[in-house]
Amino acid sequence: MATAQGMSGIDVRAVTYELCAKLPLWIDKIYQFETRTLGIRINGENHAKYQLLIEAGRRAHLVKNFPPPPKNPPQFAMLLRRYISGGKVLAIRQHGLERILIFDIGKGNLTYRLIVELFDEGNVILTDESYRIIKPLRHHRFKDRDIVPDAVYTLSSTDPTGSPDNLAAVLGSDDRDLVRALAIAGMLGGTYAEYVCRTAGIDKATPASKADPGPVFDAIRLLFDKVEHAGQPVLSAASCEPVALAAGSKSTPEDTNRFSGFSEALEMFYPTTRAEKVRVASKPKLSEEERIHKYQETAIKKFDDKIKKTEEMVAAIYENYPFVAQVISSLDAASKRLSWQEIEHHIRDTSSADAKRIVAVHPKDAAVDLDLGKKVKIFVHESIEQNAGRYYDVIKKFKKKKEGALAAMKTVRPKKKIIRHDIVPMKKLWYHRFRWFVTSDGIVVLGGRDASQNEELVKKYMAGGDLFVHADVHGASVVIVKGKTEKMEEVAQFAASYSGAWRSGHFSADVYSAQPNQVSKTPESGEFVARGSFIVRGERTYYHNIPLAVSVGLVLEPQAAVIGGPPAVIKSRTKTFAELKPGQYEPNDVAKKVLRLLRQNITPDEEKLLKGVLNTESVAAFVPPGGSDILGTP
Numbered sequence: 001m002a003t004a005q006g007m008s009g010i011d012v013r014a015v016t017y018e019l020c021a022k023l024p025l026w027i028d029k030i031y032q033f034e035t036r037t038l039g040i041r042i043n044g045e046n047h048a049k050y051q052l053l054i055e056a057g058r059r060a061h062l063v064k065n066f067p068p069p070p071k072n073p074p075q076f077a078m079l080l081r082r083y084i085s086g087g088k089v090l091a092i093r094q095h096g097l098e099r100i101l102i103f104d105i106g107k108g109n110l111t112y113r114l115i116v117e118l119f120d121e122g123n124v125i126l127t128d129e130s131y132r133i134i135k136p137l138r139h140h141r142f143k144d145r146d147i148v149p150d151a152v153y154t155l156s157s158t159d160p161t162g163s164p165d166n167l168a169a170v171l172g173s174d175d176r177d178l179v180r181a182l183a184i185a186g187m188l189g190g191t192y193a194e195y196v197c198r199t200a201g202i203d204k205a206t207p208a209s210k211a212d213p214g215p216v217f218d219a220i221r222l223l224f225d226k227v228e229h230a231g232q233p234v235l236s237a238a239s240c241e242p243v244a245l246a247a248g249s250k251s252t253p254e255d256t257n258r259f260s261g262f263s264e265a266l267e268m269f270y271p272t273t274r275a276e277k278v279r280v281a282s283k284p285k286l287s288e289e290e291r292i293h294k295y296q297e298t299a300i301k302k303f304d305d306k307i308k309k310t311e312e313m314v315a316a317i318y319e320n321y322p323f324v325a326q327v328i329s330s331l332d333a334a335s336k337r338l339s340w341q342e343i344e345h346h347i348r349d350t351s352s353a354d355a356k357r358i359v360a361v362h363p364k365d366a367a368v369d370l371d372l373g374k375k376v377k378i379f380v381h382e383s384i385e386q387n388a389g390r391y392y393d394v395i396k397k398f399k400k401k402k403e404g405a406l407a408a409m410k411t412v413r414p415k416k417k418i419i420r421h422d423i424v425p426m427k428k429l430w431y432h433r434f435r436w437f438v439t440s441d442g443i444v445v446l447g448g449r450d451a452s453q454n455e456e457l458v459k460k461y462m463a464g465g466d467l468f469v470h471a472d473v474h475g476a477s478v479v480i481v482k483g484k485t486e487k488m489e490e491v492a493q494f495a496a497s498y499s500g501a502w503r504s505g506h507f508s509a510d511v512y513s514a515q516p517n518q519v520s521k522t523p524e525s526g527e528f529v530a531r532g533s534f535i536v537r538g539e540r541t542y543y544h545n546i547p548l549a550v551s552v553g554l555v556l557e558p559q560a561a562v563i564g565g566p567p568a569v570i571k572s573r574t575k576t577f578a579e580l581k582p583g584q585y586e587p588n589d590v591a592k593k594v595l596r597l598l599r600q601n602i603t604p605d606e607e608k609l610l611k612g613v614l615n616t617e618s619v620a621a622f623v624p625p626g627g628s629d630i631l632g633t634p
Contacts, residue, residue, distance in 0.1 A: 001191055002240040002266060006058040007118055009097035009187045010227055014242035014262045015061050016094045016101060017228040022050065025089040027105060031069040032077035036137070038124060039066045042089070056137060057122020059270055060101055062263035076124075079135050083126060084112055096159030097187040115153060127153050141360060143348060160186045161220050168213040181208035182216070188223075195245050196220055233265035240269035296409045303402040304558055307395055309374075311429075314391045316372035317384060319430045321460060323354065324384055327370060331380040335366060385465040385482070392483055396442050423609040426561035435477055435498055435622075437565030440572070443485040445565075447477035447498050451531045454478040458519060458534060467491075468519050468536070471499035472510040478534070481513075488513070490566045492543040497550045497566075502582050503626030508547050512540040552622045553577025554598050556606075560613045562598075564622025576601035583629025590628045591620035597630070 002011045019025075028041035028049075036056040043049055054060045073081075087107035094101060099118035104111060111129040124137040131153045140147045145154050160170040167186070174181040182193035185208075197204040199219035202211055226243045234241045242262045259265040317324055334343050340363035347358050360369035367379045378387050434457065435447035446461065448454035454477065462468065462480050469479040469491055476499030481491055492511040501509035518538045523529045551567040553574030554560075563570060570577050578594045585593070595616055599607055607614070 001189070001242075002059070002269060003238065007060070007099065007266075008189050008192075009094075009099055010189065010192055010223075011240075011242060011262070011266075012060070012094050012099050012101055012118060013097065013224065014227045015266075016092055018062070018261050018263055019052075019092045022048070023089065023092070025050070027084050027087045027089065029085060030077050030080040031066060032074040033067050033069060036122060038077065038080075038137075039069070041066075053267075054116055054124060055122070055270075056116070056124050057118060057120060059266060060116050060118060061266040062261075063267045076135065076137055080114075080126060083107070083134065084114065087112065095155050097161055098156065100155070123147060125153060131155075143356070143359060161188075161217075161224075164213060164217045167217050167220070171208040171211055171213055171216070174208040176208055177204065178202060178206045178208045178211045178216070179204035186220075188220075191241075191245070192223060196223060199223070233259045233262050235259070235265050235269055240265050293409065296405050300402055300405050300409075303398045303405065306398045307402070310391050310394045310398070312374060313372075313376045314388050314395075315430050316374055316376055317378075317388055317391075318461065320370075320372045321384065323357070324370065324372070324378060324387075326354070327358065327368065327378065328380050328382075328384065328387075331368065335380065340366070383464055385463040389465060389483060392442070399442060423556060423560045423606065423613075424558070425613050426559040435494075437490075437494060437563065437569060439485045439487040439490050440569055441485055441487055443481060443483045443487075445479060445481050445485075445491055445494055447479045447494065449477070451533075454533075455531060458521075462516050462519070464516055466516055467513050468516055469495045469511060469513045470536075471496050471501060472512055472542070473500045473504075475500035475503070488543065489546075490569055492546045493549065493566045496546040497548045497624050502548055502624045502628075505582050505627070506548065507582060508545045511543045511546050512536075513543075514538065514540050548582055548624075549579060550622065550624055551577045551579045552594050552598075552619055554602070554610075554614060560610055562614060562618040562622070579631040580623065580628045581631060582624075582627065584627045585629065586627065587620065587623045587625065588616075590623050590630065591616050593630055594623070595619050 001008060007015075022044050024045065026043045028043050030041075031039040033039060036058075038054045038056075040052040040054070041049065042052055051063050051066050052060065053063045053066065084105045084107060087105040089103055090106050090111065091104040092101070093104075101116040101118065103114040103116075105114060106112075112134075113127045113129070113131065115123075115125040115127065117123040117125070121138070123140070125147065126134045126136075128134060133147065133149055133151050133153055135149060136147045138147070139149075145151075147153070158166055158169075160166055170185050171178070171181055174185050176184070179190070179193045179197050182188045182196055183190045186193065188196060194204060196216060196219040199222060200215040202215065226245075232244050234244045242265075259268075331343065334346075338346070340361065344361040344363070347355050347361065357371040358368050359371050359375060362368065362377070365377075365379065366381050367377050369375050369377050379390070382390075431444060431446055434453055435449055437445055439445060446457055448457050457478050457480050458468070461482075465483065467481040467484075469481060470476055477495065479491065479495040479498075485491065491513075495511045496509040499509060514536045515538075518536050518540075520535045520537065521529055523535060529535060549567050550564060551570035551574075552562065552564040553570045554576050555563055555574045563574065567577075567579050576598050578597045580590065580594075595614070598614060598619070602610070602614075
């Protein structure tokens with residue numbers, strides 16, 4: 001059934017049959033309305049005229065009217081006009097039950113194929129008779145096929161529902177139950193797979209390999225016959241079906257008789273671009289101030305989305321540190337011996353799980369796209385930290401743009417009462433299990449909570465572009481600065497405060513920094529290096545008499561979280577905070593007192609929404625070891 005996301009294979013079959021019934025047809029003019037939306041005017045017999053609307057990746061069906069075309073036709077539309085306008089449609093077919101619609105078009109002595117992909121992001125591809133690509137709407141390189149000019153467009157070799165033998169082979173090799181095998185391997189989808197099971201008289205929970213393929217195939221052919229010949233489209237708010245099935249379809253005589261065909265029902269279900277423009281035009285006209293304000297809000301949302309996605313990419317890199325390091329090392333070495341084309345072929349021919357996670361190759365950039373839960377571009381001649389640095393630069397750029405947009409909004413923003421409807425908790429990131437804060441200039445700083453985390457930070461997460469920082473006292477957090485920062489006074493205060501100096505009741509301490517290559521676990525002869533301790537050789541940079549102080553505060557925008565670190569940083573970012581100095585109260589007591597102070601400065605509604613964010617555990621994570629005194633909150 002067709003949904004807001006797009007058409008199913010059965011829907012494509014219904015539209016294909018509907019179009020084939022109108023043959024012979026001739027291509028008139030081609031339009032491109034939006035990036036993925038095309039329109040083809042088609043002439044039929046007896047002066048019949050049709051309009052085929054194609055939205056790649058979503059839908060393809062006849063409509064009564066097109067939206068207004070652009071004044072200057074895009075390049076792809078002009079190319080299609082040059083090749084197939086005036087051509088005769090020789091055949092229209094669907095490839096199996098895949099969401100692929102193929103038009104064979106004859107023009108002069110040549111035959112072209114127009115292939116419409118309605119799955120994933122979709123595409124519209126013009127090929128010659130031998131399926132060699134002339135031009136696609138979108139160029140793309142996949143692991144197993146290329147959609148670029150001169151490449152050969154490949155189709156799957158078997159149709160699971162094409163013959164009894166094909167179906168028997170698919171079911172016999174599937175370890176799922178029958179309904180799932182039909183829905184996924186048979187490409188029927190859940191609703192139609194259940195219908196086939198009912199019609200065949202076989203329990204849908206029967207293992208696919210044990211089901212008799214004969215009755216199943218007969219039921220599938222019966223379904224196809226209904227879709228093609230007895231179609232009575234059913235339209236609801238959530239879906240559009242080409243035929244009313246006995247179970248699950250809510251239809252009335254009025255529903256099933258008001259559409260002359262499935263395309264008419266689909267046009268009603270999917271609002272056209274013109275209808276959308278009419279709705280937009282009917283909205284009240286905004287004042288210039290409101291229009292600017294709306295534009296700025298949209299821009300800020302885009303900046304936030306870009307920052308969030310980029311931060312997720314950085315997190316994915318570090319969460320998959322060993323794998324990314326291996327890819328960089330292997331491909332960097334390989335590129336010195338092989339061309340990138342050879343490397344790409346080698347990756348495609350390798351069946352290992354790691355190789356399959358390399359989803360794309362960029363020879364010009366000496367880079368690859370890795371599947372790390374999300375697609376992340378990695379430059380193989382750069383270290384992990386340099387790759388992460390690229391993304392940190394993007395984050396900084398968009399944070400500056402956001403700051404500029406927010407500053408501009410202050411001059412035009414209407415003064416309206418802000419009503420908080422929701423608070424979004426901060427997503428748990430990979431480094432949140434360590435001590436951490438972000439400097440005023442946007443650099444992540446990490447600290448170990450114990451000897452085990454100190455070891456982990458140095459061995460697993462410290463790299464060439466980082467900085468090793470440590471209080472000049474016994475028993476202190478290893479602090480790693482993940483990038484270059486001009487706010488070393490903040491880093492030094494962080495290192496001094498989470499050290500034995502706080503536990504001893506001191507109010508200041510000395511701190512030093514060193515490069516990663518100066519830090520070692522290898523002792524001199526006769527020496528011993530305890531777990532969590534390291535030897536630092538060479539010159540160090542010292543920061544003397546650093547005052548000990550930590551603030552713990554509550555931030556609400558853009559995401560809600562309890563954060564802690566140097567007072568200057570926390571004060572600038574939080575709605576409310578409490579400052580701590582070395583003192584007499586135990587950490588658990590301090591955490592409870594700070595929690596009460598923070599709750600005093602938020603509304604009851606906010607407190608309810610922050611139930612999972614603001615608690616003793618989240619506050620205690622930032623309280624230094626040893627006694628503390630609370631200076632209060634603003």
